[in-house]
Amino acid sequence: MLNSKIVAVSNAKGGVGKSLNALMLAIRAAEKQKKVLLIGAEHDGAFAPNSPKFKIENLDVISDVARDPDFAKKIGLYRQQYDLIVVDLPGNNLTIEHAELDGFAEKMIKNILVKSDLVVIPIEPSEDSVRKTYSFIKNLHGLAKATRRKINQLILPTNTKKGNVISEQVLNAIDKFPVPKAVKPIRASEDLKKAFAKRQGVWTFKQGALVNNDLTPVHNQIFEILGINE
Template structure:
């Protein structure tokens, strides 16, 4: 399964979600490759930080921030159970290529009226990709979700009947995710019994179920 995390808006948590999904599936015994398609290279930075900490590699991370991604991912995916593409903000060519490469596209959104979750250009790119690859499965995923706030409820309600639909599992605003990004770890390593770890386990299982 090839999963792409895409949103034109930066700062919605694509890289954090990509790394934690990769870590979850790797810890479950899957062969996982993460493709860092963002020129900023945050996933590669995380991988280098992990190596500098002397930690065993959880999964492979390669940088591929170019619009020929869809032509190259097939060879890279041959020896992986899951490939995760961490997409860039505001680079339409790479986003379009990632859409053509993936089986599942996740659009992370935050509970904010200013977050641009209903990006017309993002949805237009998805419509274009469906023309060439009708089998793509698309879902919104609500990230940094502060439970029991009016704005969080309004965002979730607004996406409830949207197309593409919203995944039922949300990821909360958790300090452990920032610590994981800083130290080259995932939340399950830092706090295996934490809400962050449990949320990511549930989200990964729901995503796998989309293609079963």
């Protein structure tokens, strides 16, 4: 499709909510009548063939592409078939110092990052997450410079708790990061985790779930950045 967009959900640290937020974004777009492809790029990750099945109209899911040597070529073909492609990338500690691509997994990740229209970077409330996220952003800037590509980024605080000291420290720290921040942090929510386990949007799983007050404006922000209209 002419206006097809790719969103990569990525960070150097695992366990920050990449898969969860990739799914919620994909479902939201599918419910807006966009044809969506959700790609699980992590071997045996959250969207592996043995994971819970999806029954969502307009949403297709493929996984385990990290072992597919032709995937970099296929992503161009997918763009002709879908309005939005959401890629859940594995947590990685890439050192992107130059344009050399050493190792297939690293090559696959870098290819997706440079082809993405937006990289969403979830970050959880922990000092380790702040450190690794900052390093990841620095490396993304290095990759953009080496490949002469613009890599749009958006920081997405996840699993935050109002009044929690660590959450507040993390939110203050990422204000200093040299990339835009999501309009709202995503609060810690058992409803969100349960909805993810059932492969549903949390707004469907539980009407009135407070976390939807966070997700809705963030999703709208992402769609605005991508130029995805209703």
